[in-house]
Amino acid sequence: MESAFNRLTDSPLKLAGVTVSIATIGYVLAQGFRRMAEKSNKLPSPPGPPRHFLIGSLLQFPNDHFYQRDIVSVELPGISMVIINSYDIAQELMIKRPNNTAGRKVGYMFFEVDIGNLVIEVAHGTKLPTMMDKDFTSWNLEAMEFGASALTSFWVVDIFNFLRFIPKWMPAARFKSVISSSFGSLIYRRMGARSTWLNKQVRHVPFEMAKALHKSGELGHCLANDLLDEFGPNDDTMEALGVLYLAGSDTTTAAVMAFINALMLFPEVSKKAYEEVVRVTDGIRLPRVSDRPNLPYIEAVWKEAFRWKSFFPMGIPHVNAQDEIINGYLIKAGSVLNPNTGFMLSDPKVWGDPENFRPERFLMDGADLLPNPLTVTFGYGMRVCAGMHLADRTGFHIGATIAALYGVAPLEGKRRLKPELAEFTDTFIRLPVGFEGRFIPRDKRVLDLLRIAEMED
Ligand code: HEM
Numbered sequence: 001m002e003s004a005f006n007r008l009t010d011s012p013l014k015l016a017g018v019t020v021s022i023a024t025i026g027y028v029l030a031q032g033f034r035r036m037a038e039k040s041n042k043l044p045s046p047p048g049p050p051r052h053f054l055i056g057s058l059l060q061f062p063n064d065h066f067y068q069r070d071i072v073s074v075e076l077p078g079i080s081m082v083i084i085n086s087y088d089i090a091q092e093l094m095i096k097r098p099n100n101t102a103g104r105k106v107g108y109m110f111f112e113v114d115i116g117n118l119v120i121e122v123a124h125g126t127k128l129p130t131m132m133d134k135d136f137t138s139w140n141l142e143a144m145e146f147g148a149s150a151l152t153s154f155w156v157v158d159i160f161n162f163l164r165f166i167p168k169w170m171p172a173a174r175f176k177s178v179i180s181s182s183f184g185s186l187i188y189r190r191m192g193a194r195s196t197w198l199n200k201q202v203r204h205v206p207f208e209m210a211k212a213l214h215k216s217g218e219l220g221h222c223l224a225n226d227l228l229d230e231f232g233p234n235d236d237t238m239e240a241l242g243v244l245y246l247a248g249s250d251t252t253t254a255a256v257m258a259f260i261n262a263l264m265l266f267p268e269v270s271k272k273a274y275e276e277v278v279r280v281t282d283g284i285r286l287p288r289v290s291d292r293p294n295l296p297y298i299e300a301v302w303k304e305a306f307r308w309k310s311f312f313p314m315g316i317p318h319v320n321a322q323d324e325i326i327n328g329y330l331i332k333a334g335s336v337l338n339p340n341t342g343f344m345l346s347d348p349k350v351w352g353d354p355e356n357f358r359p360e361r362f363l364m365d366g367a368d369l370l371p372n373p374l375t376v377t378f379g380y381g382m383r384v385c386a387g388m389h390l391a392d393r394t395g396f397h398i399g400a401t402i403a404a405l406y407g408v409a410p411l412e413g414k415r416r417l418k419p420e421l422a423e424f425t426d427t428f429i430r431l432p433v434g435f436e437g438r439f440i441p442r443d444k445r446v447l448d449l450l451r452i453a454e455m456e457d
Contacts, residue, residue, distance in 0.1 A: 043330035046073040046082060071329065080335040087344045087371045093326055093337065094318055094380030101337060102382040103319035203242035207233075210241070244387070251312060252391045254429045258305040259399040261432045264408040265419045266357055273298050273403035274442060283445065286453045287400040289393060298400050300359035305399075306345070307373035308357045309422070311430050313342025318383060344376050357419060405446050406439035 047069055070086035084090045094101045213219040214228045223244070227237045263270040276297045277287050287295065317338045324331040331337070346354040350371065351361070361367065374392060378385040385391070402408075410416050414436075423433040441447075 043325060043328060045075075045080075046071040046327075046329040046331070048073040048075070071327065073329075073331070073335070080332050081338060082331055082335050083338045083340050085340045085343045085347070087350070087376055089326060090339045090344070090376075090380060093320075093324060093331075094339070094383075097324065098381035100322050100324060101318050101320045101380075103321055104317070104383075202245065203238055206245070207238040207241060247385070248387045248391065250429055252387075252395055254311040254431060255306065255391060255395045256398050257431060257435060258309075258311045259302060259395070260402060260408055260437075261422075261435060262301060262305050262308070262357055263403060264410070264437045265417060265422060267407070267416070269301055269357070269359060270403060270407055273301055273400075274407070277400060277404040281404065284449075286449055287397070287404055289397055291400070292396065295400060296363060297359065298396070298403060300362040301403075302396050302399055303362050303373050304357055304359040306377050307351075307354075308345075309424050309430065310342040310345045310373075310377065312377050312428075313340075313345075313430060314428060315339035315341040315377075316379060316383070318380065339380065341376055344371065345373055355420075402439070404442070405449065406441055409438050409440050411436050411438060 072083045074081045210224040211233050219225045280291050280294045317336045322333045378388040424430045
């Protein structure tokens with residue numbers, strides 16, 4: 001009698017079917033064995049605070065001891081969070097393994113407040129900023145804070161998604177004032193309606209203006225002009241412009257503010273920067289972009305301005321698609337990887353005297369062993385900041401030009417603040433508190449230099 005096997009293989013089609021079936025069963029078994037093997041030698045998660053049933057480490061989060069280790073894991077209900085305090089580990093995970101660690105956490109709350117805030121001139125043209133209501137800047141800042149909280153916080157609504165259908169008037173509708181346990185205390189925020197409104201203002205208002213200018217032929221050369229020419233006034237065009245604004249405007253402003261603040265707090269730094277520019281320009285013109293390689297001291301001040309009291313201390317989290325192992329620890333797939341930029345830029349093990357503003361650290365022998373604060377700040381791997389060159393070039397050039405033209409002094413009648421007393425906001429983008437001062441022209445030629453630069457433009 002013909003064996004069952006022979007009957008199954010008597011035609012090429014049947015043979016192919018049998019082969020596929022065997023391969024599939026084999027694959028499923030292999031996966032099963034692999035999972036069992038993995039479970040049996042399961043590696044530990046990175047160290048972290050004690051975890052409790054249901055609420056994980058919520059009660060211990062945040063806490064100072066997160067900074068005492070290079071990598072820390074925190075279990076929050078529904079979210080595994082990993083805090084990376086070491087630049088080496090951040091590089092290893094997020095630059096060297098980009099395919100697996102470039103995801104973003106896109107929970108409901110982030111989706112709803114993905115709002116805009118960006119470099120308006122590049123995106124929407126030079127005419128728009130002059131037409132904008134001054135409220136626009138404050139909307140941006142508020143929108144940025146919402147966006148930041150949505151990215152870095154644990155939102156109850158992300159976990160209990162059904163909550164979003166509860167009407168606003170019900171007592172249980174706290175999710176509209178969501179529980180956030182971001183890097184501060186537990187706070188309730190009524191944000192749904194406000195964020196929706198901000199969302200509209202920040203994206204629609206400039207887009208409507210740009211559309212009107214485009215129609216009348218007055219928009220000038222900018223990204224909005226190109227996109228409107230090519231794709232017309234559709235939602236994708238508006239979103240693309242909105243994302244640039246969200247990501248680029250407040251961040252670049254904060255970098256320039258950090259630089260100007262340093263010129264104000266440290267007059268000796270300001271003087272050295274001025275002397276360096278004059279050596280390059282002979283004091284008869286403004287610094288050009290091409291002068292940068294000849295301005296190593298200002299380069300060092302720019303780096304130190306990124307480092308000292310980091311203005312972007314929390315970075316932007318990534319999410320890993322599959323399990324990762326680092327330094328013998330298992331990072332489960334779907335963990336939120338938070339690069340602790342502020343700590344990396346002030347770790348005494350790396351910087352020695354992080355509390356001092358000392359640009360010379362980047363000019364000394366062995367300086368190339370230090371992390372570049374710009375690289376640390378602009379993020380990692382496939383997600384690295386798309387506007388970093390724009391921000392770096394414009395920011396550096398503005399900084400060098402200010403150093404060439406002006407000293408920065410406190411307002412009349414006020415004293416220069418001692419650097420150790422300088423305060424900074426406790427926000428996603430950290431700004432100097434009470435940032436006020438005067439630009440004092442270096443000499444009588446300042447106006448002439450500005451006129452020449454205007455003519456050259
Ligand atoms: C000093 C100024 C800036 C800082 C500190 C900054 C910082 C960052 C950081 C930390 C990220 C996330 C990187 C990561 O996930 O690893 C990012 C992403 C991004 N940035 Fe910037 N940025 C700045 C300026 C700009 C500018 C001027 C633009 C555009 C005009 C821009 C556009 C973007 C975009 C589109 C992303 C998203 C990239 C992605 O998710 O794939 N940024 N930025």
